[in-house]
Amino acid sequence: MAFDFLVPVEDKVLAHCELLPAQAIGRNTYIHTANDGLPVLANATVAIFGVRESRNAFEKKNEKLDVSAIRLQLYKLMLGNWNVTLVDLGDLEEGETVEDTYFVVKEVAAGLLEENIIPLILGATQDITYPAYRAFDGIKDMINLVAVDSRFDFGIHDELISSHSYMSKIITDKPNNLFNFSNIGYQSYFNAQEEMDLMERLFFDAYRLGEIANDLTLAEPVLRNAHMVSLDTRAIKASEMGLSPNFSPNGFDGREICAIARYAGISEKVAAFGIFEMENNMQSQQLVAQIIWYFIEGINYRIKEDPYNKTEDFTKYNVPNEEGELVFYKSLLTERWWVEVPSIFTSHTKDETPALLPCTEKDYLDACNQNIPERWFKAYKKGFN
Structure with missing residues (x-):
């Protein structure tokens, strides 16, 4: 079973949890540990797991994603007034091949979707969006995918799948379950005109960074219609992410990206949420933890509304x-x-x-x-x- 490939949360994180106040997230999350094994998934609302696969990174990663450091920042945040049950399944390490990793990500995510549990994926690279999208196969016929990203990530047709070209694979791969793709926060100078033309031809939606930053409420209906949200943290400005050279001076600020995450949580359709391309520095880890907090906050305020019914x-x-x-x-x-x-x-x-x-x-x-x-x-x- 795919869940067997999940590695328990590190002991240093668990030791840190023991020191936290009773109201902290870490003290109220069911955690995969070496001693107790996987947590029971019954009644879980959100299941967090890390994916440390980075071999298809467009810019090669010099070190593995430190998911434990993100957990340290998340666990010490205080619970909101939430009626949600959180589980932390641990991490998936690299498989023998990238395809092996993709297969396990797909199986784990599909297992959670079948139980109506939202997979919250912390991935080293955004190509992990592809197996997470494939997890809907046989569960949902047509998928609306929203990417919060400075790029469209179509890449070149004959290019192998990478964190800059995974969308090409999603569009062309069978079964073709993608109904709509929306981009929030693209920056024109990162995208070839051919990619913009393709978005138009396929009637996909794209919203420029400036457009959304001027009026964040524009993102709400886009996310309300999404089944899956893929957030590339490179859509966030460098100054908010610890001034890493892989980030751009322009992008969303911390408040804006947290508001977008909250809109994604509020959307009753969003069944999977992924955060990708993080950096191993304290500021990046703190911001990612806060993005997760706002996503969970949004989930707590979901209201199922249907104009045809009521x-x-x-x-x-x-x-x-x-x-x-x-x-x-x-x-x-x-x-x-x-x-x-x-x-x-x-x-x-x-x-x-x-x-x-x-x-x-x-x-x-x-x-x-x-x-x-x-x-x-x-x-x-x-x-x-």
Whole structure:
């Protein structure tokens, strides 16, 4: 069984836990130890595990990812007022080949998904997104993947999979379960024009760093529609990550990336979350621990909302336009917005009702001014392709 490949959390981390106050995360997490073995997964909400595989790194790693140091920072943070159960499964070391590592990551993540437990993967390199995405095979038909990343990571067609080209493999590999890919935080000078053209051709969504930094709420509907989120910490500015040479002067700051992680947690669809490309320095480890904290905080505030089921909790807006009309819904509880998209996924809905696409109030206001929201247009076109 794939879980047998998980290495227990190091003794030094466990010793540190003993010194923590009762309210600390480390004292309230079920941990894989050498003495007691794997924790019981029953009733678990989130399962953390590290992946120390780095052979497909685009920039070669000089040292292994120190997941224990991230745990030391995470465990000493205080619990929120949460109703979640955390388990720490330990780490996966490198397999004999990279493919062996991928196989085990896929199997571990799939085992957790089947139990409705959210895998929270701490990976040395972002190509680990690929086996985590493949873990949905046979569990969910179509996947919406969101990457928080300064690059699209399509790479070159004949290039072997690396942390800069894993998306090409996701797009081309069978079975092709990817319905939509969204990027949050790309920086134009890191991406070839051909990659931007490909995003347009496939009706994928991309949001520039400046666009999101100016209005973080733009990220919320994107993440609300995601099944998996892959966060490349190189989307964060170097000054926030300990001034490592592998990071850029431009990027999200600590507050922004934590807010994005919280949006990912709040999304009731997000079933897997990965953080990749961290550095082995104290500031990086502290920030990653805080990103995890905010993701878990978000999970605690999840609310399942469906405008079709509880109509009394929503206000419905019909907006006429040249094509007919757009139908929007606003939640009276959370003030979140949705818009109907005809044809998209109709074969997957029993009564042929239009799919509901998360959107913003600005999309509604644009529609009132006879401007079709771009996210609606892309989803509508994709329904016919």
